Amino acid sequence: MGFSLRLHFKKKKNPKKDVADELDGSAHPKTGRRLSLRTFLSPGVQRKRKSVTNFDRVFSGPCAARKEKSNVTMMQRLVTCIRDCLVELDSEDFSDADLEKWAVLIFESMSAPTRMFHGIQHIFDVSHGISKPLPILGAFFHDIIYYTIDGGLSSDQAEVIKGIIDEEEGGVVRLKQNLVLPDGIEEDKLVMAVASIFNIQPGQTLNPFLGLNEFLSAVVAVRCLRDHLPFKDLAVIAACIEATIPFRKPDTHGNTVADNLYNNLKSTNDTFDMQMTQDELVIGVQCAMDLSNRDLDNFATPNHAFFLSNTWNLLHEFNIDLRHTFVYRISSFALAIKKMSTFFANLEADSLYNSFHNVPREEEIERLTMAAKKNIEIASRYLEAKLLAISVLAALAELTGGDAPISLFLGDLPEKNLPNSPGLEDFIQPAPRDTTIRHNTDVYNILERGREGGETQFDLQNSPLAAYLYGVLGEDGLDKSLKYAVCPMDEQNARLLLDSLPRETVTYIATPCAKLAGTRTEKLNQLVAEYSD
Numbered sequence: 250m251g252f253s254l255r256l257h258f259k260k261k262k263n264p265k266k267d268v269a270d271e272l273d274g275s276a277h278p279k280t281g282r283r284l285s286l287r288t289f290l291s292p293g294v295q296r297k298r299k300s301v302t303n304f305d306r307v308f309s310g311p312c313a314a315r316k317e318k319s320n321v322t323m324m325q326r327l328v329t330c331i332r333d334c335l336v337e338l339d340s341e342d343f344s345d346a347d348l349e350k351w352a353v354l355i356f357e358s359m360s361a362p363t364r365m366f367h368g369i370q371h372i373f374d375v376s377h378g379i380s381k382p383l384p385i386l387g388a389f390f391h392d393i394i395y396y397t398i399d400g401g402l403s404s405d406q407a408e409v410i411k412g413i414i415d416e417e418e419g420g421v422v423r424l425k426q427n428l429v430l431p432d433g434i435e436e437d438k439l440v441m442a443v444a445s446i447f448n449i450q451p452g453q454t455l456n457p458f459l460g461l462n463e464f465l466s467a468v469v470a471v472r473c474l475r476d477h478l479p480f481k482d483l484a485v486i487a488a489c490i491e492a493t494i495p496f497r498k499p500d501t502h503g504n505t506v507a508d509n510l511y512n513n514l515k516s517t518n519d520t521f522d523m524q525m526t527q528d529e530l531v532i533g534v535q536c537a538m539d540l541s542n543r544d545l546d547n548f549a550t551p552n553h554a555f556f557l558s559n560t561w562n563l564l565h566e567f568n569i570d571l572r573h574t575f576v577y578r579i580s581s582f583a584l585a586i587k588k589m590s591t592f593f594a595n596l597e598a599d600s601l602y603n604s605f606h607n608v609p610r611e612e613e614i615e616r617l618t619m620a621a622k623k624n625i626e627i628a629s630r631y632l633e634a635k636l637l638a639i640s641v642l643a644a645l646a647e648l649t650g651g652d653a654p655i656s657l658f659l660g661d662l663p664e665k666n667l668p669n670s671p672g673l674e675d676f677i678q679p680a681p682r683d684t685t686i687r688h689n690t691d692v693y694n695i696l697e698r699g700r701e702g703g704e705t706q707f708d709l710q711n712s713p714l715a716a717y718l719y720g721v722l723g724e725d726g727l728d729k730s731l732k733y734a735v736c737p738m739d740e741q742n743a744r745l746l747l748d749s750l751p752r753e754t755v756t757y758i759a760t761p762c763a764k765l766a767g768t769r770t771e772k773l774n775q776l777v778a779e780y781s782d
Contacts, residue, residue: 323369327352331389334382340477351473354405358393363400366562367392375543383482384536387489390470391544396422397457402465410468413440414455422455438521439475443467443487445517448509463494481523485533488514492537493544498600507538507605535608542602542609542617549602549620553691556624557631558700564589580652583639584736590632598622630692630724633731637722638715640734641750644743645762649772652737657766676761679716686723693719714758721754747780755780 321329328348335343359369376388394406397420402410411431415423424444428451430437444451447464455461467490471483478486488510497506504512511534518525525533547559564585598621602614642658660672679697682688696719699711719727733746747755756777763773 323373324352324356326373327355327389330376330385334386335477337382338478338482343477347477354409354469354473355389355393358395358399358403358406361395361399361403363398364395366559367395367398375540375546377543379539379543381536383485383533384489384540386470386474387486387493387537387540388543390466390473390486391463391490391493391540392466393469394462394465396420396462396465406465406469409472410465412437413468414465420457422457422461424449424451424453424455426451439471439480439483440468442480442484442517442521442523443471445520446484446487446510446513447491448513459497460491460494463490466490480521481518481525481529484514484517484523484525485536488533489537489540492534492541492603495541495545496596496600498597505603506541507534507603510534510537511605531606534605538603538605538608545601545621548598548624549617550624551620553624553627554695554698554700557628557695560589560628561700577655578652579639579643579646579655579658580737582655583636583643583734583738586632586636586639587734587736590629590636593625593629593632596625598625627689627691627695630689630727631695633727634692634696634715634719635712636734637727637730638712638718640731640738640746641714641718641758642762643736643738644733644746645759645773645776646769647738647740647743648747648776649766649769653766653769657768658762660765671765673761673765674711674713676764677713677717677758679713680718680720682720683723687725688719688723717757718750718754721751747776752780 331351332343332348355372356369359367359372371392372389375391376385379385379388394402396402401416401420408431412429412433413425415425417423428437428440428444429435443464447460447467449455449460449464455464467487470486470490474483474486491513492506492510494506499505500509511530514525514533515530517523518530547556550556598618601621602617604610604614642655643652646653646658658673660675661670679693682693693716696712696716718730722730730746730749733742733749735742759773759777759780763770763777766773
């Protein structure tokens with residue numbers, strides 16, 4: 250959904266002319282070929298382009314990761330793409346061993362068992378369509394560290410960023426007062442520059458929700474590539490990664506994410522004498538905004554069911570309990586849904602996409618924002634319907650003995666190569682929508698038919714119970730009952746929640762639960778009898 254930066258260099262009589270004019274995707278007017286971002290950022294340094302590998306024949310350009318089946322492995326795609334990027338940037342002093350080391354570090358980091366959304370495919374999705382090497386390299390490294398999700402650093406990651414952070418009890422990560430090279434002696438001015446671009450001060454605690462992962466990922470990137478690219482190219486890579494810190498609104502002075510990044514990059518340029526020109530600074534920030542917008546491209550997809558499928562993968566990443574597929578409890582699932590529902594309820598689409606000096610243009614940002622608003626609206630309501638469904642089960646559990654593994658009330662999740670066993674979905678059918686009450690058709694259809702994009706390990710794609718409840722209650726009824734969907738569930742709210750539903754709805758849900766939860770059959774049948782009166 251993002252746009253493609255295609256930079257070319259041509260001499261201009263007015264050097265202050267808006268560089269957005271350079272981003273039209275055309276070739277050089279005389280030579281007919283596109284020059285690299287490095288060439289554009291270094292006017293007058295026009296080196297002869299070196300020969301490249303057969304990657305162009307496989308992927309049609311540097312890292313143009315395609316969706317169809319490839320004839321090479323993901324690891325080889327990484328190796329070949331990094332090589333092509335470095336060749337495009339006129340770097341010669343790297344070996345196959347270097348390429349392998351970097352590719353393995355990225356691959357192993359992104360293939361951790363905790364990664365469901367931010368896996369190796371994510372970096373190919375984000376880099377797809379980018380034609381220039383610096384933002385491509387930024388894309389490849391931008392999620393290499395996911396500190397809280399992965400449970401800290403791997404040994405290889407820790408070795409790369411040695412001398413940069415102090416890890417304290419309780420998961421607190423603090424930037425060291427003195428930033429030194431891994432040898433522990435010499436100052437690391439490059440990492441000091443990265444900290445300046447991120448506006449992070451020595452000794453500062455790194456916020457796990459606002460830059461910790463991105464900053465450490467940028468440090469990994471520049472330390473891997475420091476001997477192979479100029480200082481200012483590494484600074485642009487770090488700026489691209491900084492821009493992927495998501496969901497940031499303008500600050501109290503009205504400065505946007507792009508404004509602040511430009512100011513930080515300019516200040517860093519002055520402090521460390523990187524000798525970036527004004528055009529180089531602007532183009533660097535525009536590349537960063539492009540990568541940032543691509544990173545959140547999923548929010549603007551026209552396929553609402555696919556968007557929700559990706560959202561569901563984030564539940565797995567952010568909630569450790571859900572990784573234990575067969576034993577997570579009703580309360581764990583309810584809390585995970587509650588947190589995600591609260592996040593979407595407070596998320597503003599205006600905070601997702603950014604431009605700088607009209608790149609991308611205002612109408613493109615407006616298009617992306619409007620599409621994201623629609624997805625956020627649907628996701629928010631979908632999650633609230635799912636929250637109500639799991640809260641009803643939590644209420645039934647609370648009134649019949651307390652919290653329990655979710656499989657006790659829902660049955661087993663279907664598994665390949667294993668016999669099917671009974672599940673709640675075998676007994677609950679979506680209720681025909683009452684045309685006299687308000688529904689969101691998109692929400693109902695996804696609940697009934699299911700999300701798209703692959704099965705999850707902890708939940709069905711479709712939501713029979715949530716679809717049934719939403720069909721019966723509609724928008725207003727959903728809001729009424731959600732008042733009692735508390736986490737953790739207690740006896741008082743359990744009663745209030747069940748009483749907020751039509752009595753026949755309670756019996757319709759409790760009856761199959763009594764069949765599945767054999768140890769609670771008697772108490773569940775008592776509830777059925779109570780609400781049947």
